Amino acid sequence: MAERSEAKRAIRAAFEGAAPSYDEAASVQREICRHLSLMAHSHGLIDQRGLLLDVGCGTGFGLECLAALAPGAERIALDFAHAMLRRLAVAPDTYPLCADLEAIPLSDGCVDGVWSSLALQWSTPDRAFPELVRVLKPGGRAWLASLGPQTFHELRSAFEAVDQARHVIDFHAPESWAQCAISAGFEIRALERRECFAWSATLRGLLRDIRAIGAHSLGDGPRKPLNRQQWRQLEAAYEACRRGNGLLPATYDVILAVLERPKPR
Numbered sequence: 001m002a003e004r005s006e007a008k009r010a011i012r013a014a015f016e017g018a019a020p021s022y023d024e025a026a027s028v029q030r031e032i033c034r035h036l037s038l039m040a041h042s043h044g045l046i047d048q049r050g051l052l053l054d055v056g057c058g059t060g061f062g063l064e065c066l067a068a069l070a071p072g073a074e075r076i077a078l079d080f081a082h083a084m085l086r087r088l089a090v091a092p093d094t095y096p097l098c099a100d101l102e103a104i105p106l107s108d109g110c111v112d113g114v115w116s117s118l119a120l121q122w123s124t125p126d127r128a129f130p131e132l133v134r135v136l137k138p139g140g141r142a143w144l145a146s147l148g149p150q151t152f153h154e155l156r157s158a159f160e161a162v163d164q165a166r167h168v169i170d171f172h173a174p175e176s177w178a179q180c181a182i183s184a185g186f187e188i189r190a191l192e193r194r195e196c197f198a199w200s201a202t203l204r205g206l207l208r209d210i211r212a213i214g215a216h217s218l219g220d221g222p223r224k225p226l227n228r229q230q231w232r233q234l235e236a237a238y239e240a241c242r243r244g245n246g247l248l249p250a251t252y253d254v255i256l257a258v259l260e261r262p263k264p265r
């Protein structure tokens with residue numbers, strides 16, 4: 001329990017610190033929002049009215065998508081990092097809410113739809129999904145993007161050449177997300193998986209971008225920085241991933257899902 005709250009504090013601190021650099025480094029995150037938008041467009045979000053909730057809204061990419069797809073709806077922008085919420089563009093009909101997505105301070109059945117892109121992988125699915133289903137009205141939908149186990153596989157394998165520490169968190173498989181969603185009371189309307197990539201000419205560049213978006217609380221707690229020899233080993237191991245375009249990739253294994261809280265029969 002103490003370990004979990006320590007881990008959560010570290011994740012939150014990383015995102016608080018990343019808020020000023022997030023937008024500039026977050027091209028993959030924008031791309032993933034576009035994929036989620038397309039999926040949501042064909043699964044009920046277009047012209048949705050009422051109240052929509054963006055869970056883990058960050059600096060507001062998703063809110064832009066919601067405003068474009070459902071201009072008649074009001075939006076709650078939820079994030080536990082104050083610094084992220086402070087960067088939201090002031091927009092009419094958007095209400096910031098600083099809160100933990102595992103304990104959402106909203107009443108049961110009060111929102112018409114839930115959007116969340118790249119926040120749920122930082123939470124415990126069997127705490128997050130019951131909250132999402134609880135705040136949704138019966139018949140309401142959730143449009144979600146999260147990350148699967150192949151995320152940063154290049155980094156995970158390269159670190160294996162250096163030491164035994166866990167440098168990259170274990171992302172849950174789509175089946176385990178689906179199982180948690182169903183146990184919480186959701187029905188699954190669509191589930192897709194696709195790869196997106198961040199690119200850089202150097203490993204330093206890739207790691208700088210990961211830090212700039214706040215995703216660097218990735219492994220087991222604080223540890224000693226790599227020494228010069230370990231860093232060279234890491235770079236050499238990552239070099240094997242260089243692609244025909246001359247760049248190094250970091251894979252994002254993206255899980256996209258549309259869920260529905262069923263109406264009582």
Ligand SMILES: C[S@@+](CC[C@H](N)C(=O)[O-])C[C@H]1O[C@@H](n2cnc3c(N)ncnc32)[C@H](O)[C@@H]1O
Nearest residue numbers: 015056057058079080081100101117118119122
């Ligand atoms: C990678 S960013 C994604 C931001 C935005 N959704 C986007 O697509 O650009 C993840 C966001 O989720 C937030 N977050 C992570 N865990 C959270 C939690 N337990 N409760 C609320 N927000 C959380 C972080 O503060 C961060 O702003």
